[in-house]
């Protein structure tokens with residue numbers, strides 16, 4: 001499923017980056033998700049939070 005339509009980034013791509021320990025900023029640098037309209041940021045944060053329930057969801061962390 002596409003998470004970022006602006007850059008054609010799928011949830012599996014984001015999950016694999018998160019599994020490798022990527023932060024939101026790392027994801028933005030790696031695949032540019034969330035760097036255009038920003039509509040996908042909440043979805044990326046939810047994926048990150050679902051990976052780590054203790055995560056505070058801060059996009060800068």
Ligand code: FES
Pocket residue numbers: 003004005006007033034035036037038039040041
């Ligand atoms: S949908 Fe991801 S930046 Fe626009």
